[in-house]
Amino acid sequence: MKSLQQLLTECETLAFDLNFTRAKKWKAEDKSRILVGYLPIYIPREIIHAANGMAVGIMGAGDRKQIIKGDAYYQSYICHFPRGIIEMALDTNLEEFDGFLFPAICDCVRNLSGMFKLSKKGKFQRYFDYPQNFDPFIGGTFYTQEMEKVIDDMFKINGVKVTAEGINKAIKLYNINRQLIEKIYNIRDERPWQLSAVDMYHILRAGLTITVEEHNEILEQVLHHIKEERGEPMDNIRVVISGSFCEQPPIGLIKSIEMAGCYIVEDDFMLGSRWIQGDIKDNTSNPLEALGNAYIHQSTFSSAYYDVGNPKGKRLVDLARKRKADGVIFCAASFCDPALLDRPEMQKECDHAGLPHINFQFHENTGQFKVIKEQAGTFSDSIKLWA
Amino acid sequence: MAEPKDAIKENSMIIQKEMLAKQFKELSMATELGKKVVYTFVPGNLTELILSFDMLPVYPEINALQSGMRKKSAEYIRDAEKIGFSEDVCTYVKCDIGMMLNGNIGPTGEKLPPPDLLLLSYTGCFTFLKWFENLERLYPGVPVAMLHTPYQEDGNISKDQIDYMLKQLKEEVIPKMEQVSGQKYDHARLSKMMENSAKAEDLLVKILESAKNVPSPIDAYFAGVYYIGPIFTAFRGTQEAVDYYTELWKEVQERMRLGLGPVTPEGEIKEEKFRLVVEGPPNWTNFREFWKIFYDMGAVIVASSYTKVGGVYDTGFRHDPKEPLESLAKYCMGVYTNLNLPQRVEMLENYVKDYKADGFLINSIKSCNSFSAGQLMIMREIEQRASVPVGFIESDLVDPRYFSYANIKNRLESYFQMLEQRKIILKQEEVV
Numbered sequence: 001m002k003s004l005q006q007l008l009t010e011c012e013t014l015a016f017d018l019n020f021t022r023a024k025k026w027k028a029e030d031k032s033r034i035l036v037g038y039l040p041i042y043i044p045r046e047i048i049h050a051a052n053g054m055a056v057g058i059m060g061a062g063d064r065k066q067i068i069k070g071d072a073y074y075q076s077y078i079c080h081f082p083r084g085i086i087e088m089a090l091d092t093n094l095e096e097f098d099g100f101l102f103p104a105i106c107d108c109v110r111n112l113s114g115m116f117k118l119s120k121k122g123k124f125q126r127y128f129d130y131p132q133n134f135d136p137f138i139g140g141t142f143y144t145q146e147m148e149k150v151i152d153d154m155f156k157i158n159g160v161k162v163t164a165e166g167i168n169k170a171i172k173l174y175n176i177n178r179q180l181i182e183k184i185y186n187i188r189d190e191r192p193w194q195l196s197a198v199d200m201y202h203i204l205r206a207g208l209t210i211t212v213e214e215h216n217e218i219l220e221q222v223l224h225h226i227k228e229e230r231g232e233p234m235d236n237i238r239v240v241i242s243g244s245f246c247e248q249p250p251i252g253l254i255k256s257i258e259m260a261g262c263y264i265v266e267d268d269f270m271l272g273s274r275w276i277q278g279d280i281k282d283n284t285s286n287p288l289e290a291l292g293n294a295y296i297h298q299s300t301f302s303s304a305y306y307d308v309g310n311p312k313g314k315r316l317v318d319l320a321r322k323r324k325a326d327g328v329i330f331c332a333a334s335f336c337d338p339a340l341l342d343r344p345e346m347q348k349e350c351d352h353a354g355l356p357h358i359n360f361q362f363h364e365n366t367g368q369f370k371v372i373k374e375q376a377g378t379f380s381d382s383i384k385l386w387a
Numbered sequence: 388m389a390e391p392k393d394a395i396k397e398n399s400m401i402i403q404k405e406m407l408a409k410q411f412k413e414l415s416m417a418t419e420l421g422k423k424v425v426y427t428f429v430p431g432n433l434t435e436l437i438l439s440f441d442m443l444p445v446y447p448e449i450n451a452l453q454s455g456m457r458k459k460s461a462e463y464i465r466d467a468e469k470i471g472f473s474e475d476v477c478t479y480v481k482c483d484i485g486m487m488l489n490g491n492i493g494p495t496g497e498k499l500p501p502p503d504l505l506l507l508s509y510t511g512c513f514t515f516l517k518w519f520e521n522l523e524r525l526y527p528g529v530p531v532a533m534l535h536t537p538y539q540e541d542g543n544i545s546k547d548q549i550d551y552m553l554k555q556l557k558e559e560v561i562p563k564m565e566q567v568s569g570q571k572y573d574h575a576r577l578s579k580m581m582e583n584s585a586k587a588e589d590l591l592v593k594i595l596e597s598a599k600n601v602p603s604p605i606d607a608y609f610a611g612v613y614y615i616g617p618i619f620t621a622f623r624g625t626q627e628a629v630d631y632y633t634e635l636w637k638e639v640q641e642r643m644r645l646g647l648g649p650v651t652p653e654g655e656i657k658e659e660k661f662r663l664v665v666e667g668p669p670n671w672t673n674f675r676e677f678w679k680i681f682y683d684m685g686a687v688i689v690a691s692s693y694t695k696v697g698g699v700y701d702t703g704f705r706h707d708p709k710e711p712l713e714s715l716a717k718y719c720m721g722v723y724t725n726l727n728l729p730q731r732v733e734m735l736e737n738y739v740k741d742y743k744a745d746g747f748l749i750n751s752i753k754s755c756n757s758f759s760a761g762q763l764m765i766m767r768e769i770e771q772r773a774s775v776p777v778g779f780i781e782s783d784l785v786d787p788r789y790f791s792y793a794n795i796k797n798r799l800e801s802y803f804q805m806l807e808q809r810k811i812i813l814k815q816e817e818v819v
Contacts, residue, residue, distance in 0.1 A: 073763050075781065077475070077753045082760070107513045110538065111761035114728020118764060127727070131551075132509055132516065132535035138554045142537070145547050306509075306516055308523055308531050335475045337756060341517035344471030345524055361473070 004225040007218055008199050015205035016064050018088060022210050023056045024096050032158045036150075037094060038101040039085070039109055040246040041304055042275035043128055044291045046174055047147050049212060050166035051154040056097070057208025057272065060084045063250045063365040065093075073115070079335040080363040081247035082112045089121045098157050099124040101150065105246060105304035106338050124153040130295070132306040140292040147288050167287035173212045175279040180219035182274070184226065185266070189323055192238065192263035193231040195222075198254050204270035205248075234261075237380045240325045241267040242316055242346065243332030243339040245302055247364050256369040257329065261380035265323040268302070275300055303338035312342060313349030320355055326383045329376065330359035356383055397650060399635040403616060406631065408495060410621050414443055415497035423568050426502040426522065429697045431510025431536050431719035433560070435580040435624035435706070440568040444621050445499060447518065451482040453494035455671030455785030463489060464786055477514045478754040478786040480521065487525055502529050504567045506560065510536040511696075511724030512757040532563040536719040542730050544720045552716035577711045580624030584706035587618050590632035592700050597639050598689040599742055602659035604642035606649040608688035609678040612669060619697030624706075651682040660685030661806050664738045666692045666731075666765065667750040667758050670782040673790045677782070680796050684803050690738035692731065692758075695723035702734075724757045732768045739773040746806050748778040753789050776809055778802035 002010070014022060020035075027033045034053040038045075045055035061067065061084025069090045070083030088094050099122045102113035116125035129146055131139030151162045181204065188195055203222055207215035239257070245268040257264060280294040281287075299305060301312040320328055328350050332339035343359060350357045358379045360372055396404075417424050423442045427433065429449065437444045454460045463485025464478055470488070472481050486492070493499040505526065507519040523531055534555050537548045561572050594614055598607045605611070614635065622628035642648075648656035652675055663681075665688045670677050681688070698704075699721050707714040723731070739747055747769045751759050763779070770777045780798050783789035 073761075075751055075753075075759060075763070078756065078760055104538070105513070107756035108760040110513070111728060111756070113540070114731075115761050115764050117727065117729050118732065118768060127538055127540045129537050129540065132533055133551075133555055133559065135558070138551065138558060139535075141554075142547075142551045145551075149541075303517070306533060307520060308533070311520075311524070332473075337476050337514050338517060340473040340476045341480065341514065341521065343473065345521065347471055361475070 001221055001224065004222065007222055007225070008202060011199075011202040011206035011218065014209050015202045016062070017209060018061060018065055018093050020056055020093070020209055023054055026054060026211060027096060032160055034098040034154060034158050035096060036099045036101060036154065037097045037122070038128075039103060039112070040272060041103060041105055041302060042272040043101050043103055044147060044295070045212070046167055046170035046280075046287075046291060047151055047162060048154065049170035049173065050162045051151060052158060052160045053098070053154055054211055057205070058085060058088070058094070059205060059208065059248050060364050061088055062248060063252075063367065067365070077335055078108060079247055079333050080365060081333065082108050084364065085112060086115065089116065089119065094121065097122050099126065099153055102127045103304075104129045106336075109246070123157050126150060126153060130305070134296050136293055136296055140289065140296055143292040143295055144288045147291065164285055164287050167291070168282050168284070170212075171280045171282040171287060171290065173216065175282060176216050177207070177212050177219065178274065178276060179279070180216060180223060183223055184219065187223075187226050189265050191229070191233070192236075192265055193233045194226045194229075197258055197264035197267065198251055201251070201254060201269055204273055207273060208270070235384065236261045236263045237326040237383045238263045238265045238324060240265065240316070240320045240323060240328045241269070241331050242328055243303075243330050243336070243343065244269050245271040245304070245339070247333035247336060249331060249362050250364060250366055252369050253331075253362055253366060253372060256373040257376045260373045260376035261384075262329070262376055265325055266319055271300065271302060275302075303342045311345070311349070313346040316346050317349050317353040317355060320350075321353075325355070326387060327356040327358070327379060329379070330357060332359070332361055334361045334363055356387065397638055399631060399638055400613065402631050402634055403613065406617060406622060406627055411493050411495040411497055414445065414493065414499055415495075417443055417500040423503040424500045425504045425506050425564075425567075427506040428508055428510070428512075428515050429619050430512065430722045430724055431508040431534070432619070432623075432697065433506065433508060433534070433715055434621060435577055435584060435711070436560070436564065436715065437506070438621075438624055439573055439577045439580060440564045440570050442504070442564070442568050445502065446620055447483040447522070448479050449620055450486060450493060450499070451479040451785050452671045454482050454486055456674055457494060458672070459486070460672060460785035461787050476754075477518075478784055480514060480518045482785045483518070484521060484525070502526055504563060505529055505531045506534070507531060508534045508536065508719060510719050511538075511722055514757070530563055530567060532560045534560050534719070536725060539720060539726050539730060542727055544717055548720060549713060549716050552719065553712055556712050556715065574711070578708040581706040581708040581711045581714065583626060583629050584624045585708070587623065587628040587632045588698070588700045588705050590629070590636045591615070591618055594632070594636055594639050595690070595694065595701060597643060598687075600643055601662070601743065602646065602648045602656075603662065603687050603689050604639050604647060604649060606651070606682075606688050607694060608665045608669065608691040609651075609674075609681065610649055611688070611691055611694040615694050615697060649687055651678065653679075653682070656682050656685060656687060658685050659687050661746065661803060662687055662689045662742065662744045663746050663748050664688070664690045664735060664742060664744045665748050665750060666735055666762065668693045668696070668752050668755060668784060669750060670752075670790050671785050672783075672787040673792065676792060677790075677795070680799050684799070686803065689742040689744055692723050692735065695734075698722055699726075728761050728765065732765055732772070735765065735769055736772045739769060739775055744775060745810070746776045746778060746802070747773065748780070748802070751779060751781045753781065753783040754786065755784065776802070776805050
């Protein structure tokens with residue numbers, strides 16, 4: 001078993017390897033293997049696994065790559081995220097990827113799918129539409145058809161026939177993955193000093209660049225290490241971060257919040273890995289239907305998900321209560337319409353619940369954190385002094 | 388910047404003004420008239436279906452653009468930002484919410500009624516979804532009907548997608564409309580309305596395609612936004628719309644016969660110097676000044692994508708009385724912002740060629756990612772495929788803070804100089 005430090009170092013390297021070396025190496029080992037890149041937030045990775053593929057999360061270039069060409073494709077008032085993606089696509093970062101999936105979360109990502117089509121990146125480029133109708137017979141059927149299109153795309157590349165058995169096997173693996181992640185979050189809930197939010201971030205993001213089997217092994221080992229008491233509690237407040245589900249904040253920003261006296265006990269950074277709440281049925285004769293039902297009945301809340309009848313502001317407050325949070329930090333990327341349009345209502349719900357909150361905006365390549373640290377520090381102090 | 392003169396109006400404009408006045412009067416008296424009110428959106432609207440239940444549609448983005456034209460939007464946006472909306476987000480949403488915070492006074496100065504049904508026809512714009520989540524909270528308890536229109540990801544409309552739409556219409560939208568209106572769905576009535584829709588659509592296509600003539604008798608962007616008004620909003624499927632387009636087509640034919648250019652607020656364009664295709668919505672806060680920059684330079688917009696945002700008819704689609712619900716489904720999926728980028732590029736390229744355009748111009752809107760994201764790539768594609776000079780300006784829909792007159796004028800003047808220069812070179816090459 002590796003030491004925790006070894007695991008954390010490995011995860012940090014994997015999380016920010018924008019060339020996806022491990023994934024490409026995995027593909028090179030077997031001719032029938034394929035790599036399918038996907039953008040935030042969620043896709044049912046199980047179907048890719050069942051097609052002898054690896055779903056690779058492309059979470060942006062962050063502050064790790066200089067954007068030169070990408071800026072020429074986007075106006076100043078469009079978020080930073082797609083610039084990095086285009087930059088990576090025009091460079092060699094995404095070579096050897098067989099296809100790309102663009103989940104339906106906003107118009108920028110939707111149109112980016114068209115830009116990949118026009119520039120013919122990968123063998124397929126698919127906008128993955130989520131149903132916004134939650135009747136299993138209407139929306140569920142639509143969702144199944146969306147998955148079938150992806151299965152067909154992959155079959156055309158490697159000829160691997162996706163079977164019910166193969167999907168069930170993948171569902172089992174991803175159920176374990178979600179359970180392990182949740183266990184780590186629960187330990188951090190009890191003893192947030194055991195593992196920093198930055199470390200947690202690296203561990204989750206690393207999982208998007210390797211096989212689920214490898215990630216499960218890492219998670220098992222991390223869990224083993226943090227089950228034992230380690231570290232010392234500090235006089236920090238407990239916060240929930242909301243709004244960073246697509247464009248990712250730079251590590252410096254997460255670190256600044258922690259250093260300012262906040263334990264991040266819940267967040268939506270790697271929301272796709274935690275999208276489905278609970279297990280998906282892994283023994284049915286129709287696993288696509290099981291995946292569809294899980295999407296309809298077990299999805300977490302998000303700005304990309306139509307929430308009529310189940311408002312996300314209320315769900316955010318419930319989550320904050322569950323995590324015994326002292327406050328909420330709304331931390332959305334600039335020009336992120338979904339997150340920013342949700343913010344006023346979510347803030348209102350927090351106000352009703354007496355939950356303090358602050359907000360700021362960032363770019364994935366933001367380099368100055370002093371103001372954010374001061375803001376988060378003041379927030380922390382005010383709660384400690386007067387809450 | 389010169390003060391705009393009083394606009395010169397043709398008969399069709401007067402008719403349209405009367406239609407709108409009547410519509411907003413009716414809306415202001417909805418309660419007295421016992422009419423139920425449906426809030427919905429322009430792209431992928433179900434106007435005939437709404438009208439077939441004797442309900443009245445309200446289009447929040449039309450209210451927003453009207454507020455922009457009436458110079459009210461700055462105040463409304465400011466009020467929305469005061470309650471927490473970011474400066475970064477869609478100004479249509481903020482303007483609409485600000486208008487509600489200020490008493491929901493419509494473009495004619497009369498109060499708009501609150502909705503009895505929120506019909507979220509989620510077509511071609513993700514922000515619509517967020518917009519209606521906000522409206523739902525502003526009007527708690529009002530039923531919401533969601534119609535999710537699948538994107539034309541593969542560049543076509545599949546049978547599965549039509550089935551998905553039909554199921555939603557039959558099991559979600561129509562039952563909610565029946566519940567709110569107290570009336571049963573009337574297939575025959577809807578069918579009849581579709582006959583009117585198709586007639587008006589035929590006429591609209593003739594009017595827009597008249598711009599293929601040189602000189603063009605119309606401006607298919609600045610005047611085009613007026614031409615699309617009735618059919619994109621509350622009048623599609625009505626006899627009034629057919630009458631309006633009949634009159635407008637008559638006027639356009641007369642201008643063609645006389646070889647006249649487009650009518651502008653200051654009269655006809657005397658000389659058509661440049662023919663342009665424009666991509667993107669216009670700016671509404673300074674609409675007349677914006678248009679004036681073009682007509683002062685003799686620039687005529689011969690085709691535009693914005694006039695397809697409420698329906699693409701020039702590639703053959705018509706509402707079909709024989710299959711009204713199917714055609715509503717196809718209509719929704721066919722609107723411009725529901726097309727994928729390769730489809731948009733192909734359409735724009737065809738416009739440049741078919742309408743013999745001298746150039747291609749993008750008015751990139753800060754608020755509207757549905758249009759704006761990817762426009763710079765669209766611009767490169769058109770430049771390569773159609774071999775015409777391309778131009779790029781930036782403004783916003785209804786936020787006056789993002790309309791810089793001097794900057795836009797400067798850029799356009801440089802662009803027109805480039806077009807002029809190219810004409811000279813092309814002429815010289817012809818001689819050689």
